[in-house]
Amino acid sequence: MKFRVDRDVLADAVAWAARSLPVRPSSPVLAGLLIDASADGLVLSTFDYETSARATLGAEVSDEGQVLVSGRLLSDICRSLPAKPVEMVLDGARVSLTCGSARFSLQTMPVHEYPALPQMPEASGTVPSDLFAHAVAQAVTAAGRDDMLPVLTGVRVEIEGSSIALLATDRFRLSQRELEWAPRSTDDSLAALVPAKVLGDTAKSLTAGAEVTIALSAGGSGEGLIGFEGTGPGGVRRTTTRLLDGEFPKVRSLFPSEKLTTARVDKAALIESVKRVSLVAERNTAVQLAFSDGVLTLDAGSGDEAQASESVEAVIEGDDITTGFNPQFLLDGLTVIDEDVVELAFTQPSKPVVLSGYREGGESDGGFRYLLMPRRLLS
Structure with missing residues (x-):
């Protein structure tokens, strides 16, 4: 050679x-x-x-x-x-x-x-590479990292005709990203549980070309492969991975059908405030968020320990509400939202919040939603 x-x-x-x-x-x-x-x-x-x-x-x-x-x-x-x-x-x-x-x-x-490489399944369709990489980066935010719960380390990929849904959860939060693609057949209805790390690394590495081909074998979790093909400098890039075995939890029903309180906040200002206030938060303790009279007040720390408080302007509709969240999980969701304004939707303090982007004119971007469970506040 x-x-x-x-x-x-x-x-x-x-x-x-x-x-x-x-x-x-x-x-x-x-x-x-x-x-x-x-x-x-x-x-x-x-x-x-x-x-x-x-x-x-x-x-x-x-x-x-x-x-x-x-x-x-x-x-x-x-x-x-x-x-x-x-x-x-x-x-x-x-x-x-x-x-x-x-x-x-x-x-x-x-x-x-050396073992023989597996064959790529038959192509299921194509999706713009940049769109796919960004959508996957948003979805994997909520994927689990505990190998003792392997099902939760995956992203559920659901294909229904010209729509793809990406779902991930680690039990404390849930992400859902939907996007359009060009399927081989609009009659296809497929689902797969793909390792989140492989999916994230692959999507990010295939942005040199205009589109990514997705090839999903029929059969479902644990019974097949998913393949991705794109172009890179000098030629074609192709990867396959085995699907995870196990039943992904039915998480779609966790998104509430109503909103009793909504708050719209400048995303950059909220991110900076959470970062500052959480500096005094003890490990595994929540940052408190209180929504009232057009102001979001963030608090952390208690008793004789260090404390911090900061206020951010907010457009609040509905009843006043006070709740608390893991600050890192909150930041993870905020940083992958595209819009400059984020909407936080509540039903009650003890129930999850749903974060999504908000656009001028009252139109929310339904492509990405991030659900976060509240944490108990220290008295």
Whole structure:
């Protein structure tokens, strides 16, 4: 195997393929990155039996062949190379990498022990890449991170015709993001539970091209794959991941059907106030929010400890209300809302608040909603 390739194109493709490599692989070869050189160029692949990544790129291939090397090491090396063409040559059990005056010799791994990558399911439709990345970033905000509750570490993807809904929850909060896409068939009704970390990383990494192809196998959670394909510098990027097994909780009913109190607040001002007031909040204690007479008053701290209070102007409709929330969870929701004004909708102090963006003219953006459970206030 021998090829010559642009340094930036190679570095980008290697970094993209290596990003999903396991930290503690069950087998040494699963830490490898497979390089397949042919007349069509290069294909770089990684796979850990859960998530696969495949990047294609153009290269001047003198001798075809395959080689398996440490993915993270190759990524580190490529990132540090000078801005000159890279040449790689397989010589026995080692690979020689040359870039300008820099030379590296890498040990190879047995290619025959590397598992075959799964095939992409049939394409289900396409979505603008920037829209998809932004929608996923909003949805994963509420995804769980506790591996003891694996179902809650996923994002439920629901496809109904030309609409996609993304739902995530960690039991204390809930996010819902809806967006339009171009389905293969408007009759499709599909659902999948996708690992939130993989979904977030993948969506963010596929914004170089205009659109992302989503490929979802029929069958539902635990019985198939979901695949994503887009373009990157030099070629196509493709990734697949196994769907999570288990029943995602029926969370849509948690969004209340009525609003007894609503408050509209400048988002930037509220974010800064929450950050300041929460500096004195003890760990696992709430920041109090009191809505009354056109003012939102934030309080934290109690007793002999440090205390803080700050007021923010608000447009309040309905009864006065006082409640409290985990400040970090509140900030997480506020920072992913696009609009400059945020609406907080309540039914009663002991019930969740629903956060959404608010636009001039009284039109709320129904694309993203963030529900947050209240926390008990210290007396």
